[in-house]
Amino acid sequence: MADLVLRAGTLVDGTGAEPAYEPEVVVRDGVILQVGSVGDYSGDADVVDYGDATIMPGLIDCHCHLQFGAYESHERTLAVHKSATNEERVMTAIANGQRALATGVTTMRDTGGYLTLNMVVREALRRGLALGPRLLVCGAPITTTGGHLNWCGLRADSRDDVIRAVRQMVEAGADFIKVMATGGMMTPGSQAGHSQYDLETLRALVTDSHRLQRHVAAHVLGADGCRDAIDAGVDTLEHCSWLTPEGIRGQSAVDEEAVERIDASHQSVHMTLAAMNRTPFRDLAHLDALPADERERIRAAGANFRYMRERGVPHVVSTDAGVIDTPFHEFPLSVISAVVALDTTPVDAVHLVTGAAAKAIGLWGLTGELVPGRQADLLVVDGDAAENICNIARTVSVFLGGREVVRKRRLAVLAR
Ligand SMILES: [Zn+2]
Incomplete structure (x- = not known):
């Protein structure tokens, strides 16, 4: 299975750290491989660009x-x-x-x-x-x-x-x-x-x-x-x-x-x-x-x-x-x-x-944060949720262990 690269406007990683902008999250075999900036990853991958949306942990x-x-x-x-x-x-x-x-x-x-x-x-x-x-x-x-x-x-x-x-x-x-x-x-x-x-x-x-x-x-x-x-x-x-x-x-x-x-x-x-x-x-x-x-x-x-x-x-x-x-x-x-x-x-x-x-609840290290090694449980929502928390209710996509289980809107699949 090819790697999956998700791009968006904002990233809130769940650790409490400040948001990152123009982020890129790379998923391999259901697990987060790397979290960086757009363009960091150069391998063979499906690339999905969510535009000005926010990516956060499920x-x-x-x-x-x-x-x-x-x-x-x-x-x-x-x-x-x-x-x-x-x-x-x-x-x-x-x-x-x-x-x-x-x-x-x-x-x-x-x-x-x-x-x-x-x-x-x-x-x-x-x-x-x-x-x-x-x-x-x-x-x-x-x-x-x-x-x-x-x-x-x-x-x-x-x-x-x-x-x-x-x-x-x-x-x-x-x-x-x-x-x-x-x-x-x-x-x-x-x-x-x-x-x-x-x-x-x-x-x-x-x-x-x-x-x-x-x-x-x-x-x-x-x-x-x-x-x-x-x-x-x-x-x-x-x-x-x-x-x-x-x-x-x-x-x-x-x-x-x-x-x-x-x-x-x-x-x-x-x-x-x-x-x-x-x-x-x-x-x-x-x-x-x-x-x-x-x-x-x-x-x-x-x-x-x-x-x-x-x-x-x-x-x-x-x-x-x-x-x-x-x-x-x-x-x-x-x-x-x-x-x-x-x-x-x-x-x-x-x-x-x-x-x-x-x-x-004893699941630290498995899920809950967008850092390498965690399960790719992800929520994508419309707009900048770090600026306007009301955006958290505007679901775009949900991933469970790297599998997209909910898709309300996808902007573009850029490349393979
Ligand atoms: Zn109760």
């Missing part, structure tokens, strides 16, 4: 629920999932993976579905039986009887129960372990502001997961759960909302000392922005057009994350796609929203959903 969504339908209410999402057959759940997951892939999401970490069905989905995609992104799966989330997402089928109450649940998921092929350390909004009565496990039980879960070389993602909304998850040594803190015990949104009980205890060598916080902070960006041409009151509201939603950022806490942006009003084709809107919520640059926001995300 996006990585570290938090989604492929089996869920993203309906307008928690009740409906829950009712549809509960009444579905296993075959329907698998088909929904594959279709949702394809919806995300079409917008440039080339890697997804599914943070919980029904028992071990997502292992089937992962294998179908890995074998090429269906087209879809790279997938990391946990199977079902470990939760308490009656606890958050208990209807995914993996209830564990005691220390022995959680250890057994970890081993059960690893035996079934889990890439990582998900635990519901606090209750959640989607499960009535589970008490989002309260912990589901004590610190010792969480520690036992983490110790056994790490023994089996699996990282642990903990769903944490309430402040007690955030603190215990940090101290138990979980690897990724999902949502990390620091809610008061009453579970009230908009109020925060950040434990500043606990934030200082976050171990940056392996722990990271994962921001998922609610639908109301994402939908204002549908069809927005430029951030300058965002009304000032919307900007302030979204900035307020990011206050805890900016606080943790300023203290050097590793962090990423993900979606929670599948839950209420969070469809799989809107990840680019979460990236745009993050620029406002975190008061940061487009280049940094791209880093948080590519290079930083790969590192947080």
Whole structure:
């Protein structure tokens, strides 16, 4: 197979480095061979010129629920999932993976579905039986009887129960372990502001997961759960909302000392922005057009994350796609929203959903950055995304392991 040379106007490489202009990316056998300037490469190749477009790494969504339908209410999402057959759940997951892939999401970490069905989905995609992104799966989330997402089928109450649940998921092929350390909004009565496990039980879960070389993602909304998850040594803190015990949104009980205890060598916080902070960006041409009151509201939603950022806490942006009003084709809107919520640059926001995300979920070195040796997972979007982040939603092409899997527009194939 001839080498593939991609040219564009701008390159954002996912490492957080400044953008490069008039770039050239060379792909050989599905892997990035070199990244340079137009004209650097002189071998035998297919050359594609994307004009003034931007090339960046394929996006990585570290938090989604492929089996869920993203309906307008928690009740409906829950009712549809509960009444579905296993075959329907698998088909929904594959279709949702394809919806995300079409917008440039080339890697997804599914943070919980029904028992071990997502292992089937992962294998179908890995074998090429269906087209879809790279997938990391946990199977079902470990939760308490009656606890958050208990209807995914993996209830564990005691220390022995959680250890057994970890081993059960690893035996079934889990890439990582998900635990519901606090209750959640989607499960009535589970008490989002309260912990589901004590610190010792969480520690036992983490110790056994790490023994089996699996990282642990903990769903944490309430402040007690955030603190215990940090101290138990979980690897990724999902949502990390620091809610008061009453579970009230908009109020925060950040434990500043606990934030200082976050171990940056392996722990990271994962921001998922609610639908109301994402939908204002549908069809927005430029951030300058965002009304000032919307900007302030979204900035307020990011206050805890900016606080943790300023203290050097590793962090990423993900979606929670599948839950209420969070469809799989809107990840680019979460990236745009993050620029406002975190008061940061487009280049940094791209880093948080590519290079930083790969590192947080153990895929650093495989994907997430446009540097030689990485898988050629690429997203090409219209215009200069480093100048105008709204361009990230204007998909032109998506490559997965060097294969073009989405093509909305190609400017010219120059030569062979
Ligand atoms: Zn979730």
